[in-house]
Amino acid sequence: MDHARAAISNLFAGEPMSYTRFSIARQMDGDNSHVEMRLSADDEEGGETGRQEHMHASMPPRRSVKNLCFIVIAALLLLLIGFLIGYLSYRGRMQKAGRCLDGSGKCEMTPTASYLTEDETEEEEVSGPSVLYWPDLRTLFSEKLSARRLEDSLRQRANKDSFEAGQIEDEKAASYIHDQFNSFHLDEVWNDEHYVKLQVKGSSNNRVSILQNGIEEELESPNAYVAYSKTGSVVGKPVHVNYGLKADFQKLEKLGVSLNGTILIFRAGKITLAEKVANAQEAGAVGVLMYLDPYDYKNTDALVPFGHAHLGTGDPFTPGFPSFNHTQFPPVESSGLPRIPVQTISSQAASKLYSKMDGDKCLLEWKSGVMGCKMMSSTANVTVKLSVNNVMVDQKILNIFGAIKGFEEPDRYVVIGAQRDSWGPGAAKAGVGTAILLELAHVISDIVKNDGYKPRRSIIFASWSAGEYGAVGATEWLEGYSATLHAKAFTYINLDAAVLGFNHMKISASPLLYTLLERTMKGVKDPTKDSGNLYDRVGSDWVKTVVPLGLDNAAFPFLAFSGIPVVSFSFCNKDEEYPLLGTTEDTVENLKMTDKLYDLMRAAAEVAGQIALRLTHDHELYLDFERYSEELLAFQEKFLPYLRDVKALGLTLNWLFFARGDFQRATDTLRRDIASSDRENKIIRRALNDRIMKVEYDFLSPYLSPKDAPFRHIFFGRGSHTLQSLLENLQLLRTSRNSVNVSMLKEQLALATWTIKGAANALVGDIWDTDNEF
Numbered sequence: 001m002d003h004a005r006a007a008i009s010n011l012f013a014g015e016p017m018s019y020t021r022f023s024i025a026r027q028m029d030g031d032n033s034h035v036e037m038r039l040s041a042d043d044e045e046g047g048e049t050g051r052q053e054h055m056h057a058s059m060p061p062r063r064s065v066k067n068l069c070f071i072v073i074a075a076l077l078l079l080l081i082g083f084l085i086g087y088l089s090y091r092g093r094m095q096k097a098g099r100c101l102d103g104s105g106k107c108e109m110t111p112t113a114s115y116l117t118e119d120e121t122e123e124e125e126v127s128g129p130s131v132l133y134w135p136d137l138r139t140l141f142s143e144k145l146s147a148r149r150l151e152d153s154l155r156q157r158a159n160k161d162s163f164e165a166g167q168i169e170d171e172k173a174a175s176y177i178h179d180q181f182n183s184f185h186l187d188e189v190w191n192d193e194h195y196v197k198l199q200v201k202g203s204s205n206n207r208v209s210i211l212q213n214g215i216e217e218e219l220e221s222p223n224a225y226v227a228y229s230k231t232g233s234v235v236g237k238p239v240h241v242n243y244g245l246k247a248d249f250q251k252l253e254k255l256g257v258s259l260n261g262t263i264l265i266f267r268a269g270k271i272t273l274a275e276k277v278a279n280a281q282e283a284g285a286v287g288v289l290m291y292l293d294p295y296d297y298k299n300t301d302a303l304v305p306f307g308h309a310h311l312g313t314g315d316p317f318t319p320g321f322p323s324f325n326h327t328q329f330p331p332v333e334s335s336g337l338p339r340i341p342v343q344t345i346s347s348q349a350a351s352k353l354y355s356k357m358d359g360d361k362c363l364l365e366w367k368s369g370v371m372g373c374k375m376m377s378s379t380a381n382v383t384v385k386l387s388v389n390n391v392m393v394d395q396k397i398l399n400i401f402g403a404i405k406g407f408e409e410p411d412r413y414v415v416i417g418a419q420r421d422s423w424g425p426g427a428a429k430a431g432v433g434t435a436i437l438l439e440l441a442h443v444i445s446d447i448v449k450n451d452g453y454k455p456r457r458s459i460i461f462a463s464w465s466a467g468e469y470g471a472v473g474a475t476e477w478l479e480g481y482s483a484t485l486h487a488k489a490f491t492y493i494n495l496d497a498a499v500l501g502f503n504h505m506k507i508s509a510s511p512l513l514y515t516l517l518e519r520t521m522k523g524v525k526d527p528t529k530d531s532g533n534l535y536d537r538v539g540s541d542w543v544k545t546v547v548p549l550g551l552d553n554a555a556f557p558f559l560a561f562s563g564i565p566v567v568s569f570s571f572c573n574k575d576e577e578y579p580l581l582g583t584t585e586d587t588v589e590n591l592k593m594t595d596k597l598y599d600l601m602r603a604a605a606e607v608a609g610q611i612a613l614r615l616t617h618d619h620e621l622y623l624d625f626e627r628y629s630e631e632l633l634a635f636q637e638k639f640l641p642y643l644r645d646v647k648a649l650g651l652t653l654n655w656l657f658f659a660r661g662d663f664q665r666a667t668d669t670l671r672r673d674i675a676s677s678d679r680e681n682k683i684i685r686r687a688l689n690d691r692i693m694k695v696e697y698d699f700l701s702p703y704l705s706p707k708d709a710p711f712r713h714i715f716f717g718r719g720s721h722t723l724q725s726l727l728e729n730l731q732l733l734r735t736s737r738n739s740v741n742v743s744m745l746k747e748q749l750a751l752a753t754w755t756i757k758g759a760a761n762a763l764v765g766d767i768w769d770t771d772n773e774f
Helices: 002-013 048-058 061-101 134-144 147-157 168-183 246-254 273-283 347-356 427-450 472-480 482-488 511-522 534-538 555-561 597-617 627-648 654-676 682-693 723-735 742-764
Strands: 018-025 034-041 188-200 207-212 215-220 232-240 262-267 287-291 342-344 382-388 391-404 409-419 457-464 489-494 504-509 566-572
Touching (some): 134 427, 147 427, 147 597, 168 188, 168 391, 168 427, 215 347, 232 287, 262 382, 273 287, 273 342, 287 347, 287 382, 391 427, 391 472, 409 482, 409 597, 409 682, 427 457, 427 597, 457 597, 472 555, 482 489, 489 555, 489 597, 504 511, 504 534, 511 534, 511 566, 511 597, 511 627, 627 654, 627 723, 627 742, 654 682, 654 742, 723 742
Parallel strands (some): 232 262, 262 287, 287 342, 409 457, 409 489, 489 566
Antiparallel strands (some): 018 034, 188 391, 207 215, 207 382
């Protein structure tokens, strides 16, 4: 070391004074820096030639080799010291990041409002507090939520009979929400108009009659109706088919019951009314009746629910297209429109109808709560006449939006939405969600404006109209801006019917949001207990209880049509339906009978708000893209038993399994890229986040037309392209081999394989990193 110090001293104090110049440039290929060391003379006035001559003239030949060795040793020491400093700094950052990710709350990641831009000469200056860590933000948000404000907002639904889409009360509610968004000082507030076709009740009520021995007796003529039913009158023999599930039809088929020309009677529940009607059409029925069975819906004997029969979402007369006033499209109809009349009745009317039927009693396993339930009449002297006179109207509807713009990526959005309209008072169906929407907009805006929170990404608050008709307002918005939304909206949070009970929790979500949802539930107190959180309520196996999204959920088109990750949840009573949804008794007074209603609403707001805030707070998008590897593996395990059956047809499942393996490797690659990336490099961070947010969209089959098959998601869509449909076809190889269309099976295998392979390629990143080999 003494020799080294002497050499350095000579280097700076000796006759031929020289210095070491370091040039450090940031690299984009994964290395943190490139170090260039240049030795030069201290004579700054001479040119390059002069410097070389001076050095050769001044350096004593006998000492040159020795001095050079000392210089090299000194340089190596400096490099070693620099490496150690860099390593210790990196290790410290990783430990801090680990504390942020482990849920301990000791989060010391780079604060939201403090980071350097890529331009080294400028520092991004953000007004307000320089630090707002996630635990502080979460606590601040929780403290500001108000159960009293939620109660005041819900009270807007009191003493109102109906908020039917496009009618006066719906428009008043839209205006109120617009004014509230403005009063919260959101960055942007705007309306979105759509002109849609809705079916409403005609000049007189629809009518259900019993024809017995040539005599017609009115059974019921309710005020409620089913939108998009076929109009006209039909007559048929009544047959009870439980919930209208495929399995229920199969049981009747095994009993030798023919359903051609019949009018089928269904209980509400299990699947949507539209799905029941589609199953009835397929079986040859000419009409459908549905009622609220007391076994599932307590104290509803006289209630008649509203509903719609369109097997789809959005305006069924512009399928795949937006319903803007200035657009012209050929006259087309959705293939999901029913071709038979449909009407709802009360369970009292159903009981009366059963009393007129003289056939076998309903199957014991169907467990009907209606006294005297019968499957059918044994003779042809009892028939039912169904008359539907609904009318189609052109209606303007309004969606209302407010936005808080992100400070780093304003063109990336979390969307929080709630249905506003309802056929009745709609306290549970639309009132709760609307109240939570307003509370979230108020609190989050307050935190941004007054407490210094600078969200990286934008939050959009949306109030939808015509949700009762099949998420019409939400779907038309998605169709109208599909090119923009699939690239910019990365999560939808649905608030509809968020509180229907108090002792259970029902969850529907994209697998990408499972991890974030679980961590959020761990941080929200259970309002029905003195201690514990919502995670304690659902348990560690909660993922196994996730309910697949149905057509009656406004989140469904976001996921299955647009490929946007979604989450939808509600507090409910275990094994019980909320009996008043979609009826004239869905009032604030009846909803207030729910124990701790406003505390539950506040808890629902806290869950939704924490998810939105976390997705706009962190550097990396909190979407667990590795979850889909588990989902694919689960399907592979279901496919494995049919390897030999498929091989007997001259086909193979291997390519599908290889594609799953490619997706697994792609997720591993992305995780490595994230781990080795510079969190402070905004360009790299955005590129990585874009790969994450595209995962859901890449599971939309690219080989189908959105017009003909709008719900293209291979996990959650509807149609033969889905993995579930492929599985059902494989199962037929065992149960009904002759009914399997081999050409269709071959096409299903190809579509599924290449959709998964395409998702894997997109996840890898740049085109030069992808490979079409399996």
